[in-house]
Amino acid sequence: MTSGVRNARPPQPTLEMVAAEAGVSRATVSRVVNGSPKVRPEVVVSVTAAIERLNYVPNRAARSLASRQTQSVALVVPEDMTKFFGDPYFAAVVQGITQRLDESDYTLNLLVASTDPRHKTMRYLRAGNVDGALVISHHTGDNFVADLESTMPVVFGGRPTNDSGANNYFVDVDNIAGSMSGVQHLVDIGRRRIGTITGPVDMPAGIDRLTGFRRVLENAGLATDAVEHADFTASGAAAATRRLLERCPDIDALFVASDLMATGALGVLAELGRAVPRDIAVVAYDDSPAATSGPIGMTTVSQPSKEMGFAMADLLLRLLADDETVPHRNIMPTSLVLRESA
Amino acid sequence: MTSGVRNARPPQPTLEMVAAEAGVSRATVSRVVNGSPKVRPEVVVSVTAAIERLNYVPNRAARSLASRQTQSVALVVPEDMTKFFGDPYFAAVVQGITQRLDESDYTLNLLVASTDPRHKTMRYLRAGNVDGALVISHHTGDNFVADLESTMPVVFGGRPTNDSGANNYFVDVDNIAGSMSGVQHLVDIGRRRIGTITGPVDMPAGIDRLTGFRRVLENAGLATDAVEHADFTASGAAAATRRLLERCPDIDALFVASDLMATGALGVLAELGRAVPRDIAVVAYDDSPAATSGPIGMTTVSQPSKEMGFAMADLLLRLLADDETVPHRNIMPTSLVLRESA
DNA sequence: TACCAAAATGAGAGCGCTCTCACAACCCCG
DNA sequence: CGGGGTTGTGAGAGCGCTCTCATTTTGGTA
Structure with missing residues (x-):
């Protein structure tokens, strides 16, 4: 041959x-x-x-072999492709990350992990392909993370589930405060029977936003039973909304834990003839493009997703540069953006 | 220190x-x-x-240095992040690619190139980081491709713009036939004043779908002047739809060159009170999730996006394995999917 | 002009792996 | 029981780069 x-x-x-x-x-x-x-x-x-x-x-390989550095970092996303591509939140974060990386000599390796067996991803990471890793959207069950951290610097997007020792590096928003501001708005405009569609309860973002919801309602002396769990997808949220409306047909407001989920919820509400915001006021979370691309602009808790991506990359790069002054956590601000839905 | x-x-x-x-x-x-x-x-x-x-x-670097192979391939997308993440078409293609790659030992490096200066991407590629490349969504002006091809095997998603020598490897659908089937349907249901929102005319997919549109209308003896160009984004299509309606208020059907663009067009139509399909019948292209996630199911030209991704990766892998029997082109079938919009 | 410190350059030893050979161990058969 | 294969194993030379150190060159000073 x-x-x-x-x-x-x-x-x-x-x-x-x-x-x-x-x-x-x-x-x-x-x-x-x-x-x-x-x-x-x-x-x-x-x-x-x-x-x-x-x-x-x-030649990258030769350089990397000799210098024991790769000049590249990984973005690990323990979700499946569909979810990753479907949510504009990820798009924003990735954009922020690449923006920061473009200023440096580092390149990004995207590892969307559920398509890979976890195993393969870990091998890749441990084979010295990257100098450090960014992890977003991680769940309680993702214990590969501990392994990872013993191998290289890791920065999380969102408080990690195992943040006991406080020696993790992460960028996050105060999800409790954020959701409280959103739910409080619902209370302020006079709604009294408020429900919520939550994110997954194996993720801090899911849990904390629910906590904020409960806290506001308890302070206001309102019932906190109108809760349905979903998975940060539009279709999951649609199903949850149906369940919720079945169980609590009397709700006059809905707090949905992400914009993408709100598109699903809004679809069901429209289908069922519940006018928004008249019959049911809706507050979402993220302030992603999804909040403004639908027929009705969403009132939503704005978080600086792109900036968070930027900050994550920045943190990791400084870690890789042996900068010893980097803070372990970077909590960014949220704000409530008022549009038509509430 | x-x-x-x-x-x-x-x-x-x-x-x-x-x-x-x-x-x-x-x-x-x-x-x-x-x-x-x-x-x-x-x-x-x-x-x-x-x-x-x-x-x-x-250790990957050592192995790669010694064996002169990296066991990884790049997916080059000369678009900006927002566009890449925004279009479910890309999600499907990437999913197909990773599915094929997961069966192999190769890993994927995503290079969404407009965020990077082209230059940086090329350096990365030429630095021996990957054994081969997949290129999707490429435009006439993207002449970095010739450079790339002299360095490593390349497989295109969509017929490359410079496909003169017929020595390129690519996976595509027959865009002309596909769009013809969609437009013909519009003619068949009795529409006589048909407009179109095209993709970018510096991309074969944009050009060919327009060609198919023209061909059907000419065959039917209908006017082909109701054409507005857009850029495969929802907002671009919305603007184009407004222009078109302004110029040709009498149209009774619309062929939109992608589902994502159709969501934009449908939004404008709804806003302007044109009932779909009664006043204006709409046929889109892709059959991505966007076709079914809106309030009205789209009649759309279905192309096997995920399978195309799979086929691209498969082709490249066989090329890398020195398989000399691989065909240069793989044209996959389209079919018209009827839903409510036409 | 001679001398020494500082600056610029080169020689060479790896980095962790693959791969070609050469060699050793083993097999079958006449 | 020796010849001629197999087959399995090890030695060692790179792959293209970085980095330490020794060496050469330079420039400033007495």
């Missing part, structure tokens, strides 16, 4: 070749490539020219 | 250490790790045990 497709490609130029071309040593070329200050300017010029001439690009 | 965060991690075990632990040579451990058949079964057992004991995971 002749050499196949793969081997037919012309070999990439190497450091060695650039060195020969420029008439200097490998070490000097390496210095130029890495921007070391201790190279004579005229040498820098001639080496740069040689690099240009040969169209040289350093 | 003391050793920081990065260096504080315990070093990973190496092949050498496993070899010592098992009392064999490095080469033998390597054979076991790579599943070579020429190792005595009892040796395999003892080496496997040693690997287990040390919790050994082979």
Whole structure:
């Protein structure tokens, strides 16, 4: 058999070749490539020219092997693809992350993990493919995280479920305060029979937003039984809304734990002929594009998703730079955005 | 300064250490790790045990440097994040790709390129980070592709814009035939003043779907002037729909080049009080979740997006395996799915 | 002009793995 | 029981880069 497709490609130029071309040593070329200050300017010029001439690009594997760094970080998302792509919240976070990374020399590796067996993801991570990891949307059961943390720096989006020791690094909002502001608004506009569609209760974001809901209603002396759990998807929320309306047909307000879920809830409400906000006022959470893309603008608890992504990446990068002054937690502000739905 | 965060991690075990632990040579451990058949079964057992004991995971960089392969492929998407995340079409394709890759030892690197300067993406690719690349959603102006192809095997999703030599590998549907089936349906149900919202005309998918539209109308002896261009986003399509309605208020049918764009168009139609399908029948393209998630089910040209992703990955993997029998093109079937909108 | 510190450069030893050989152990058969 | 295969195993040379150190060059000073 002749050499196949793969081997037919012309070999990439190497450091060695650039060195020969420029008439200097490998070490000097390496210095130029890495921007070391201790190279004579005229040498820098001639080496740069040689690099240009040969169209040289350093080999990542070799560099990574020698330097024991990869210059890349992973974003681990323990959800399935559909959920990941379906929720504009993730889009915003990823955008923030890439924005920060683009300012650096690091690249991002996306690991959406339920499509992979967890096992495969961990092998990938432990095989030295990345210098650090960002973890978002993680659940109580995801104990791969402890493993990960013993291998490399990890930054969480959202308070990790095992945040006992307070030595985790994470970026989050105060979900309790956030949801309280949303639910309080419902109370303030005179609603008295308020229900909620929660996120998964194996995630801090799900739990905390429910806690905020309960706290406000208890303070106001209102019933807290109109609760249905869902999974941060539109269809899950739609089903939960149906269940809730069946069980508590008298509700006059609904707090939904995410914008995406609110689109599902709003669909059911429309279908059932419950006018929003007249019959039922709705407050959502996220302030993602989903809040404004539907027929009715959502009143929603705004969290800076993109900025959170940015902050996560920033935190990780500083950790990787051995910056010892980084704070363990970065709690960002929320605010209530009023639109038509409540 | 003391050793920081990065260096504080315990070093990973190496092949050498496993070899010592098992009392064999490095080469033998390597054979076991790579599943070579020429190792005595009892040796395999003892080496496997040693690997287990040390919790050994082979170092990717070293392996890649020595073998000149990375076991990973890139998915290059020359769009910005928002567009990428916003369109369920991409979600389906990515899902298909990962599904195929999960059966193999390859991993996926997502490069959504407009956030990166093109330059950075190319450097990454050329630095030997991946063995091959998948390119979707590429535009006429994206000439980085030629560069890429000289470096590694590339498979396109959608006929590439420069498909002159017919030596590109790609997976596509017959967009002309697909759109013709959709537009023909509009003609068949008696519509006579048919408009279209197109995709970008610097993309084959945009051009071909428009061509199909024109062809049907010309065959039927109908006017083909009710055309507005958009960019495969919901908001772009909404604006285009407004322009179209302004210019041709008399249209009784609309062919929209993607489901996502149709959501935008449908929104405008609803806002303007044009009943669908009574006043204006709408046919979309993709048959993504967007076609069924709105208030009215879309009649749409169904293309097997997920299967296309799968096929792309499959093609690339076979190319990487030096399979010389792979066909250059894989044209998949479309079908018209009838729902309420037309 | 001679001398020494500082700056610039090069030599060379790895990083952890793969892969080609050479060698050793074993098999069958005449 | 020796020749000629197999088959399994180990030694060792890289893969392309970084980084430490020794060496050379430079420039400032007496």
